[in-house]
Amino acid sequence: MSWQIAAAVAPGLPLGAGVRTELEAAVNASGTNLCAVLEGFFGCIALSWSRWRAEPFARRDRLTLVLIGDCYGEQALTADQLLERYLIQGSGALEGLNGRYMVWVLDEQHQRLELIGDPLGLRKLYVTDLKDCRLFCSHLSALRHVRAFHPRLDPYGAAQLLITSHLCDEHSLLEGVRLIAPAAHLSWGPEGYTQRCYWAPSIDPTRGDLEGGAEALQPLLEHALQRQVGESDELTLPLSGGLDSRLLAGLLPAALRPMTHSFSYGHAHSYDRRIGRRVAKTLGIRHQRLDLPARLYQRYQAQALTLADGEISIEAFPLFRLLEAGVEGSTLVSGYAGDWISSKKRLHPQEGRDRSLQYLWQKLYVRKGFSARDLEAVVVHPQVREGYERLQQTMLEAFDSACADTFADKAQLLEFWHRQRRYVSYQLNVLETRFRVCAPLCDYELVRNWLNMPAHWKEQQRAYRSLIERISPTLAALPVAGSSRLQPLQAGSGGARLDLIGGLRQRVLQSNLSEGARWRLNLLLRGGGRGLVAASGGWLGPHNRGLLVHHDEDIRQDTEWFFKRLMDPQMAEGIYNLDALRRMWEEHLSGRQDHSVRFNNLIVLSAFRRFWSL
Incomplete structure (x- = not known):
């Protein structure tokens, strides 16, 4: 893993015997990373980092700063540069930076410890209270090395996983172990312990400066990509059939394309593999299609438990295939997180508040997971069963407190906070075990501005699609993979289907034929599609090509x-x-x-x- 950290914090109090040894084992169980242990008034901090990473801490007299992750100003910032900022401007200079990071400041002279996380909460850090200290760790598996920690299943975390296929709030699957909240600033000092949140997402189009849509978005994205890629001499670029990776590929400067190696993965006839190859060919980028192994779930289950802390959806399992590709230590340009700012799943109110909230619940939370009926039938643990109503209540409270005026904007903030943040966080953490990951679409400056984009640019991803047309008309001419269909990319296309049978079914449904005739023709086309799938081994016919794996x-x-x-x-x-x-x-x-x-x-x-x- 690129970084691991485990810390026992007990300012001014002695720690138990063997704590240092346990923490050191927790962050470097494999023995392959570089490792350091810091001890002082605050307790003990053990950290490890990959050999192709820079040393993550800086010292000045009796002051130490530890940087876990990447953060950026106009360019990548080192621990030394952050320490210089801290000395001049104070801890406020470490808040609201771009990137995914967790910064620790250890001030021996003033007996102060500060912990500052990135605004979007994408650098995971767990915390749990033990008898004589507060324990922090970057991965749950680190807790297996701490004898004083006794694991128990968190019933509410288990319910969230069963219902949504991931976790939504700060809970984990272990009782009493929670994630540090986004934009957190924790401080221990002579006056005691304080905790505050320095930023919360909000949507107010009157405060945005993106009225120009694609024209205004382009410099923001180019700047985010430039400062994160930096002077990398080799790039790895996952390419899919969607918009996010295509957008980043189109923004890559021509000088970087010869040193870029792109990959697409999925089952043999998936749209992602087909369109990813066409995107790479259009831009003149080297490309390789990665086959997924048979029995995908069995192959990668162990990695899901350790690298993703168990909270991973089966839909994300193909991600592990990338860990067997590319050059270790190279820069990987990730398009994950595009959904939360491209407004791919923009939801609109139904008739009445109750129906609208039920619609939001089904579309954003349950999807293909456990419904109330299924959970009640299968689960007998009372607290896990209670988790269904508890999660609904969490959604309602978050919806009512969301800093936005319209239903669609509130839903976008819930998508941002309850789904994409956790989903993207574990995906990027998994990739960091092999690559230096840059995620321009997670850029704080970009996200903050994009959230306030006028609503007409968010509908049908209009700004996103217009931007690709602006960058490269050739890329815009390639189709986009939907969940089970091909669509034209052009803004305002209305979701027209490009696959033959799907297009015919769409025309039938929109025709003036009687309901019975439409039903019979639709049934006939569905049967014909299944026949083509069976006869061609999936190469022809509607075969969920939009899925990476069946x-x-x-x-x-x-x-x-x-x-x-x-x-x-x-x-x-x-x-x-x-x-x-x-x-x-x-x-x-x-x-x-x-x-x-x-x-x-x-x-x-x-x-x-x-x-x-x-």
């Missing part, structure tokens, strides 16, 4: 393996109803309903419990 096929390749883990009596005891699980399994195999995402959520949770002996 979750159902992964299950059917090894039903015995999945069934055994679902029906594990030891993991089910006190948590699941095995009879209900068996009925759900039979329903899935018969084709009556697709439960593949729910099964994977259950197996992720069971694997996590097994890993921690919970």
Whole structure:
């Protein structure tokens, strides 16, 4: 991993014997990273970093600054430069910087310890209270080395994982272990302990300066990309069939393209692989298509538990394939996080507040996870079952307190805070185990301005699409992969389908034929599509090419393996109803309903419990 940190903080109090040894083992279990241990009035901090990374701390007299992650001003800032800023301007100079970072300032002279996180909360840091200290760590697996920590499953965290396929707020899957909030500034000093939040996202189009849409966005994005890529001599660029990676590829200066190696991954007939290759060819970038291994879930489950702390959706598992590609230590340009600023899932109110909130709940939170009925049938643990209503209440409170005026803007902030932030955080942390990751679309300056873009530029991703047309008409001419269809990129295209059968079905649905005729023609086209899929092995016909991997096929390749883990009596005891699980399994195999995402959520949770002996 690029960085790991574990700290036992107990200002002015003695720590127990062996704490230093435990923390050092926690951050460098593999023994492959460089490592340092800092001790003082504050307690003990152990940190490790990859050999291709710069030393993450700087010292001046009795003052030490530790930088975990990357932060940027006009360019990348080192720990020495941040310490210089701190000495001149104070701790406020470390707030609101671009990048994903966590800064520790250890002031021995004034007996003060400060901890400052990035505004978007993308640099993860967990905290839990032990008997004689407060323990911090960058990865949950570090806690396995601390004898005083006794793990227990967090029922609310488990409910969030089952319902949403990830976690939403500051909870983790371990009880009493929480994430430091975004934009946090923690301080220990002679006057005691204080904690505050220095920024919260808000949407007020009257404060934005992006009325020009694409024309105004371009310099912001170019600046974000330039300061993060810097003077890298080799770039790795994942390319998909969507807009985010294409936008970043189009913004790459011509001088960087010869040193860029792009990759696309997915099943053999996925749109991402096909369109990613076409994007690379258009720009003259080297490209390689990565095959996904059979039994994807089994292959990468161990990495999901350690690198992503167990909170990973099956939809993100193909990400681990990138860890087997590219050059270790090279700069990877990531387009993850584009959804929260491109307004890809912009939601609008339904009739009445209750229906609108229910619509938001289904679209943003539940999606393919456990509904209330499914959770009640399968889960017997009372606190996990209560998590459904508790998460709904969390959504309602966040919606009512969101700093925006319209339903669509409030929904965008919830997408930003409750979904994309955690989702993007673990994705980028996984990639950092092999690459120096830069994520221009997570640039604080860019996000802050983009949130305040006038609403007409957000509808149908109009500004985003117009920007790609402005940068490269050739790239804009390539289609975009939707969830199960190809669409034209041009702004205002209305979601027209480019695939033949999908286009015919769309025309039938929009025709003036009677309802019965439309239904029969649609059924005929669906049957014809399935026939093409079967006859061509998936190369022809509507075959969910927008998905990177077919979750159902992964299950059917090894039903015995999945069934055994679902029906594990030891993991089910006190948590699941095995009879209900068996009925759900039979329903899935018969084709009556697709439960593949729910099964994977259950197996992720069971694997996590097994890993921690919970």
